[in-house]
Amino acid sequence: MxxxxxxxxxxxxxxxxxxxxxxxxxxxxxGINPRPVALPSVPQQAWHRLPDKLTIDSARAAAASYYSTNGVQPLPVPGTQAVIQLLPRLVPAGRRVAVFGPTYGEYTRVLMAAGFAVDRVERAEELGPDHGLAVVVNPNNPTGRTFQPEDILAMAAVMKANGGVLVVDEAFGDLQPDLSVAGHVGANDNLVVFRSFGKFFGLAGLRLGFVVANDAVLDAFREWLGPWAVSGPALVISRALMSGETExxxxxxxxxxxxxxxxxxxxxxxxxxxxxxxxxxxxxxxxxxxxxxxxxxxxxxxxxxxxxxxxxxxxxxxxxxxxxxxxxxxxxxxxxxxxxxxxxxxxxxxx
Structure with missing residues (x-):
């Protein structure tokens, strides 16, 4: 390791x-909102019982509206880092990985630790047939570089033609919703979008994120994470805040x-x-x-x-x-x- x-x-x-x-x-x-938002009321039941389907589905519906996913129901996960750890399972055996860098270092670290060769790329033209997975952080951490949605979708098309998956990390996307491709996942089955909840709301300690992807990918992540991966209070809090006024x-x-x-x-x-x-x-x-x-x-x-x-x-x-x-x-x-x-x-x- x-x-x-x-x-x-x-x-x-x-x-x-x-x-x-x-x-x-x-x-x-x-890179967290230095003024954490006030916490909404959390019913005692959310602390007392395991999260039920209604609680989970309500949080997913709020996330679908907040992230403008065009009907795709995002999967709540215990922070983006938790699903980064699972990314090696999405890479076809024997394929290389492309990471648009410099960027958040955990992508390269996790993928290399799993035995994959990782190429740092800067331009879409560097994506090739050897790449089974590509990762782009948009807006990027730490440089702030951005790609327009049409450019991201063109990358997804290249990856699909090569039998690969494109992961787009939009952890810092709340302030620039026009850059998001979360609404295009339904029409691009090899596109996976990660969203972070804690940065914008100033609640990083809640350890909550969302994955927007096709049903097969979401089912795989759900299976890999196991039941009750996200706490009931986190689901209740996210539903309330994403449904509220954010301007x-x-x-x-x-x-x-x-x-x-x-x-x-x-x-x-x-x-x-x-x-x-x-x-x-x-x-x-x-x-x-x-x-x-x-x-x-x-x-x-x-x-x-x-x-x-x-x-x-x-x-x-x-x-x-x-x-x-x-x-x-x-x-x-x-x-x-x-x-x-x-x-x-x-x-x-x-x-």
Whole structure:
């Protein structure tokens, strides 16, 4: 088994290394709504009993409407990561896998650990007859790269002609519903769409996602996961929130993103990508900047495959924006005596 990937959210580990109470840290290492929505009322029965068919079907119907699936009933799963672990079972024996990268590293790690050769690709033209499975994250994590639906469907057509499956991870798609291909699954039986519930609603700890696919794929995932894979409370909460008003949630996220943009712009940092829930920053001394922020009890996400990158998530409020701005201001002040190197900073307005 390959080494585990270090993901964002490791506040307790960071506190143990750099000091301070973990409660006092500002976690900007994840791509999650920093203002979790208020939880709806959950009846005692949902805690007391195993989830029944009505509870499951109600959550699936709400997800079908929320994700605009054109009648396909999404399968609730215990987080997207749970079904990523099962992806090797969808790859025909002896075939290679294509992953549009750089992207969320668990896809390559899991597939390689299962013995499959994985090709990192950047363009649809790189998909070939050897590929039994292709994975594209849209919008992408961490770069924010996007493909239009027609481009995704063209990829699915290529994969189908080669007897392969296309998996589209739309974990960060809630703020860009026009990019989704969930509504095209019914007409494309080799298309599988993953959706994440926790990021947009700020409830990552609920461990809930949905798979949109044809009946055969959904039946396979259901069998592999086993009965009662998702808790009754998670199903009740998702049904209520996906059936409710979400424009205010989206507006709140975009307001927080604007706050982050203003801070990074003011610090002269070079923003090279992102989504509504995070920004990707490029800096020649990203490792040193990451450490400087950690020493101020602010956690960001660095990458072992590109030492120039930091992913910075949204702060919960303007006070936290100012905290980040102050720490970045001290960073710039400490560097004023250094000789600037090309690419170190960007001009204000480039975020």
């Amino acid at each position: 390959s080494a585990p990937i270090v993901h964002g959210g490791g506040i307790t580990e960071a506190a143990a290394r750099f000091g301070g109470r973990f409660e006092d840290w500002l976690d900007l290492s994840t 205010t949630i989206a507006a709140g996220i975009l307001e927080r993103r604007a706050g982050l943009d203003a801070v990074l712009d003011g610090a002269g940092l070079k923003c090279i990508g992102g989504t509504g829930l995070f920004v990707l920053v490029e800096h020649a001394d990203a490792g040193a900047l990451h450490r400087h922020l950690c020493e101020a009890q602010i956690l960001t996400r660095k990458f072992d495959y590109d030492a120039r990158w930091l992913r910075i998530g949204l702060a919960p409020d303007a006070e936290s924006d100012q905290r980040l701005a102050d720490v970045l201001g001290r960073w710039n002040a400490l560097r004023e005596g250094d000789v600037a190197r090309p690419g170190d900073v960007a001009r204000p307005g480039e975020c």
